[in-house]
Amino acid sequence: MNQGDLPIYTVRGAPPRPMPTEGPRHSLWRGPVILVAVMIGWMLFTLLLAAFAAPAGVDQAVPIELGRNVTVTPADGWTSAADVWEAGPNAVSLKRAGAVVVFAAEAYDGTAEELLAFELDDLKGQFDSFRALPAAESSIAGDLPGLTVLFSGTADSSRLEGELAAATYGGTGVVMLAVAPAGQLPRVQADLDTMLETLVVPR
């Protein structure tokens, strides 16, 4: 209430009082012009930052190292899921649109079949009911032979579906486990395929 040196004359419900009319007309424009210049200027600056960081629209997401020099590059829109799934060492968890995927790479001397069977057994224990389709051959990291299983089940009264992929090479076992609410997996299937395809396994 009138704590500055401007007198006031306001009553409740009165229309707002515009600024005084003294001074040349252009001074009325100066403030709004500066304000809009700052607002739009900052927006353009951030757009330029993003454009410079990703020239020609090429996705340059930073690869994440799992372990044993295996790296995964998150597809666009995938972010860390460490808050919902603590993947532990040599692994990373990512999430998008309700789906969570874990990539892990550790020392493993067995075959892809054995690794897949081991992971499936572990997975079954975490579901109240569990069904899996027969394993299908696939390739990861370009041309590395692997096996993929699609599964569905119920855990804690939630209907879930997912994909488990496993491959081994030179004493390294690589696993991808994706889980999503029933009906959601197809929405991220293309991203999962891309991340498996672009996985880097040193050979």
Next chain:
Amino acid sequence: MSLGRQPAYWLFLALMAGGVLIVGIEQLAYVNSYPGAWLLSIVLLAVTAIPAGLIIYRFDTFEPEPASLIAVAVLWGGVVALSFSAITNSSMLSFLQHILPATTVDSWGAAIVAPINEELYKGAGLVIIFLMARSEIDGLMDGLVYGAMIGLGFQVVENVQYFMYAAAEAGAGQLGPVVNTFFVRVVLAGLYSHTLFTGLMGFGIAYLVTQRAAPLGRRVVMAALFAVLAWAAHFVWNSPWLDSLMARSTGSFVLALVVKGVPFLVFLALLAVFARRREGQAFARLIATEVGTDVLSEVEFHSLQSGRKRRAALRRMKREKGPAARSWLKQLQREQMNLALFHGRVQSSDHPALEAQRDTIRMLKARLATVA
């Protein structure tokens, strides 16, 4: 000069038109995809935001701000600031994702990006209100109220987005996730969000433009300090600090929210008390010559200085003389406070506007006496 001749007003309308397009299209998409969840979101937010807005509006008991400017503040926050922030947040996050590991961006991205962009664009709302009607920001409380209103508008529309994300992640736009998110973002954390951040910034800007007895350098430093404080409150709130504590149990989750938000909230509350005290002092100074006359008794003067005493007087009047008498007393209190505002405008104590106001007060007192 009318608002229609203010360049700032037309700038506001132009930015609103663009913002309405962005926010409107988004809301339409929500309605089409998840109508039930969207409607529930609107209802839940309305029943909390409207009372919150009224409480903020009533902070400034001596000189309530014009409803039209309050509407400008809320719309700026919910439409203009949110639209610009959405674009700049997305761009900056995209930039960070290309220079930092995804896990780092996921943990710290919101803390780095949102305070910079959102506080900038919400703060711009305070500037546009000042440019539209600079004489309306004539006290510290005014900045706090306008800032909090901008923050409230931003918070409401942003919450609709979060509720819709929750509904979408549930798979079929279910209502349960909307209620859960409402509980976390509004019931548990609502006090520590944008209303708080922009309230702090508003106090700083009001200090800059109203405390003209202080040197310009000090006023600029104070405004900058409060802008940094608003940014810091937002940064701390969005940061992953105490996330591990949050994950332990519901009690730990609430404790973490309290630790992150309460210090800034307490500080803002202290600022509000300070600003209100300044308002009270200004009121007492302006009305001093009227105290003890037939328009304002000593008892009435002391009652007007405290919102609690004013409400107590109203309750007493209702209890003893009925609701009509309470209504007359409320109007009398308002006109007596307006008399102080009139004193701030005119130079002489026998100005016709003052005389007219005194007559209004005498008429109300006579009517009240009749009821009694």
